[in-house]
Amino acid sequence: MTTAPRHPTPTQLDAYFSLIEVSSLLRHTVEQQLKDAGDLSYVQFQLLARLGDSPTGSHRMTDLADGVVYSRSGLTYQAQVLEQRGLVTRAPSQEDERGITVTLTDEGRAVLAKVFPGHIAVLDELFLEPLSDDDVAVLGRVLGRVRDHMRQNPPRSAAPRRRKSL
Numbered sequence: 001m002t003t004a005p006r007h008p009t010p011t012q013l014d015a016y017f018s019l020i021e022v023s024s025l026l027r028h029t030v031e032q033q034l035k036d037a038g039d040l041s042y043v044q045f046q047l048l049a050r051l052g053d054s055p056t057g058s059h060r061m062t063d064l065a066d067g068v069v070y071s072r073s074g075l076t077y078q079a080q081v082l083e084q085r086g087l088v089t090r091a092p093s094q095e096d097e098r099g100i101t102v103t104l105t106d107e108g109r110a111v112l113a114k115v116f117p118g119h120i121a122v123l124d125e126l127f128l129e130p131l132s133d134d135d136v137a138v139l140g141r142v143l144g145r146v147r148d149h150m151r152q153n154p155p156r157s158a159a160p161r162r163r164k165s166l
Contacts, residue, residue: 060099087111
């Protein structure tokens with residue numbers, strides 16, 4: 001016997017709808033800024049930023065896919081587009097013969113450097129400006145707990161791939 005879902009309280013619904021609206025408004029503005037400043041999609045920016053954050057400037061494609069909630073085939077396509085633009089290179093992984101390693105190029109670093117100031121300006125103006133440092137800390141902890149809970153049963157695009165034992 002299944003139990004009926006519980007009904008959210010007005011406070012819970014308000015929090016949920018506020019989160020959805022904030023997310024949509026922020027994402028729309030961020031996507032427009034990335035397009036205008038670097039001709040990048042949001043996913044392409046995520047890929048470049050993750051590579052730029054890596055000490056080696058490289059990640060295996062499967063590791064990128066595990067961190068970005070996007071289909072693996074879609075991510076492969078986005079990496080191809082970035083490679084065609086000269087922003088990344090792709091090569092067989094030295095760790096996994098079936099894997100692909102993606103590496104940020106100097107041109108990719110230049111595009112990141114070009115889009116980051118505007119990206120940070122959007123983040124400051126739309127997201128951080130109305131919040132105190134304490135608000136940001138609380139929000140980070142709360143959203144971190146929700147993210148960690150959601151990652152326990154992630155959608156397929158966010159689920160880590162099983163690795164073969166050696």
